[in-house]
Amino acid sequence: MNKYAYLLREIFECNTITQRDLAEKLSLSLGSVNSLIREAIALNYLNKNEHGLNITSKGLDYLSKFKVERAVIMAAGFGSRFVPLTFETPKGLLEVFGVRMIERQIEQLHEVGVFDIVIVVGYLKEHFEYLIDKYDVKLVYNPDYSSKNNISSLHYAYQYINNTNVYILSSDNWMRENMYHRYEPFSWYSSVYMEGSTSEWVLDFNKKREITEINIGGNDTYVMYGPVYFSKDFSSVFMPILEKAFHTPGSDDWYWENVLMRELKEKNSLLPAMHINPQPANQVYEFENLEELRAFDDKYKEKSGNVALELIAKVFNVSENHINGLRTLKSGMTNKSFLFEIDNKSYICRIPGKGTDVLIDRKHEYDCYMAIKDLNITEKIIYFDKESGYKISKFYDGSRNANPNDSIEMARCMELLRTLHEKHICVDHEFNIAERIDYYTKLCEDTGGISFHDVNIVHKNMVLLLDLLNEIKSKTCLCHIDSVADNFIITSDNKIKLIDWEYAGMAEPIIDIAMCAIYSYYDKSQADKLLKSYLQRDPSIDECKKLYAYMALSGYLWALWTVYKANVGEEFGEYSLKMYRYAKDFFKEVMKLQ
Incomplete structure (x- = not known):
């Protein structure tokens, strides 16, 4: 610790500070x-005068190397524990x-003269x-x-941190008193x-207050909590190490x-x-x-x-304070959902995702739920808004998603x-x-x-498959369409529910098996077994053609879907590539049967 810098800093901030207060701030005896x-x-x-102590120009020169040059505030994360x-x-x-x-943090930084602020x-x-x-x-x-x-946030802010005196802050911290300098x-x-x-994260430190070790978990101890400061000599050594770690597999x-x-x-x-x-108690808050x-x-x-909390309060006729146990669920590709509790009973609230208003007709979804309500195969609906798509349903404690790699479970599905x-x-x-492909194509182009x-080549091939399906068309019925394994819920009493009917409509039954196969990333052999399990017999040539054709068409459809979602700002990684590959590969499989 640089004793002169610390002393001069305190006097710079308050030249009327008493020696007793200095002793407390510097953790030194009054004599020291x-x-x-x-x-x-x-x-x-x-120098000293009748008003107290003043820093000289030489003292300010000495302090200058300790001047905070910048603050980097990390604000990239989602904050899953604060849904909705x-x-x-x-x-x-x-x-x-x-x-x-x-x-609040930006204004506290401004109060002490730190104006160069970078937000990741x-x-x-x-x-x-x-x-x-602002x-x-x-x-x-x-x-x-x-x-x-958050290693990635420091990586992308590297040029603003390396070889710099810089605060490293989190956007969601709240400091009661301004602790910046x-x-x-x-x-x-x-x-x-x-x-x-x-x-x-527990800190071990020596008599000089230098951190010697960090461990996760402990008892009666100091822990990492709140802001951080990198001096120039620290950042110039640490940031290259962090860069190497960022590019290390598994980090x-x-x-x-x-x-x-x-x-x-x-x-x-x-x-x-x-x-x-x-820091004293009640100074730093990490909610x-x-x-x-x-x-x-x-x-x-x-x-x-x-909006979601206000809706729940209205539906259940309670104050928002009665809505507890909030936590995010695994985000779907179309919507966002979270779990909540009221009176020790658990529910799920679904919030329509960005752009879904042009992809899904919520009135049609509602009609499907009404049509199958007596079958007792869906989740229990508490509330459904046909305009917005907000849905509240019962959560089945102890339930889990079906495993696409478990043949017995998939047979039950x-x-x-x-x-x-x-x-x-x-x-x-x-x-x-066919209509959906044309519609999604236009959405992408727009x-x-x-x-x-x-x-263009793949699209022409899909048209050939549509013509083929018209030749071997069979009767239609209500199909789920979104028959991904995650939508098959196995309850604690070993019953199966099929949830999320937003794409459902009248179609040929084999489309549900095709959708399940591509969602599960099945190859041809696995898809064949799935169809046989559904039919409970060996499929005919036409049934195989239908399965492969719908796998190709569905792959193409969802590839277009992800392109559109990416165009409006939502990425789904390699999903579009996998779906597009189904369009190509299973077109070939259909052609082999011609």
Whole structure:
């Protein structure tokens, strides 16, 4: 620790500070502080007059190398523990006592003279754009925000951190008192003392308050909690190490703190010390979930301003404070869903995804649920809005998704589909795959085009398959269409439910088997077995043609679907490539049977 820099920093911020207060801030005895002041005066860093101590120009020159040059605020993540609020608003833009958390930090930085601020964005990145005009910040985009942990945010902000005196902050922290400074004498990590057992990241440190080891979990100890500061000498050594770690296979789930933990365990002597910066209780807040935010700010108990929570409160005739146990579920490709509890009973709320209003007719979905309600094969619907697509349904505790690699479970799923099809239930709308292909093609063309270079050839092949299907057409019935294994729910009492009927309509039954096969990434052999399981006999040549044709057409359809979603800002990784490959490969399989 640089004793002169620390002393000069405190006097710079308040030249009327008492020696007793200095002793407390510097964790030194009063006698030691007196000696340190005398040394600083002798070195011409300070002078003394009747009003107190003043820093000389030489003292300011000495301080200059400790000047904070910048702050980098990490704001790329989703904030899954704050659903459904974060479906609409990034966590850092949530308000606490009427002020957005990230804005409070920016204003605290401005108060101490730190104006060069970089915000690393990812999820809902457009929501942060206004900060450029309001606070003259820079935005850096992290394209890996959904697939990698916060090591990626520091990677993409590398040029703003390396060889720089810089704060590393999280957009969702809330500090009661301003803990930032114009000058920082050493690198540090904010810490609070936690009594009892904790699963937080625990800090071991020596008498100089230098962090010597980091472990996950401990008892009655200091833990990492809140802001961080990298001095120039620290960042210039640490950031190249972090870059190497970022490009190391298997590091996708790493926090940047994992890299620091590893370097400390390996006792990297080249890495300058990082110090613990203990904070008093109730100074730093890292809200873990909505319940903690409710306990802190009463606004969130009754009127969060969130559409989904307001809807749930209205449907169940309760205040928002009665909605508990909020947590995200695995996001679907079409919608977002979260789990919640009221009176110890669990439910799921579905929120329609971006762009789904042009993809799905919610009135048709509602009609399907009504048509099959007496079969008792779907989830129990509590609320369904035919206009918006919001849906509330019962959550089956102890339930799980069907396993597409378990032949016995898939046989049961096929039995459910067969039962559905044999009921010959009718609705007033169809799922016409030819019409859907034309429609999705137009959506793609209107929003940026289709990037597959041979799409014209593949499209012509799909037209050939449609002509073939017209020649061997069979009767239609209500089909689920979205028969992915994840939509088959096995309950705790071993019953099977088929959920999410938003694409359902009148179609040929084999399309459901084809959809299930491509969603499960089945090859030809697996698809053949699935069809045989559904039919409970060997399929005919025409039935095989239908299966392969629908696998090809469905693959093409969903490839177009993902292209459109990407054009409007939602990426699904390699899914489009896999679906497009089904279009090509299973067109060939049909041709082999001609």
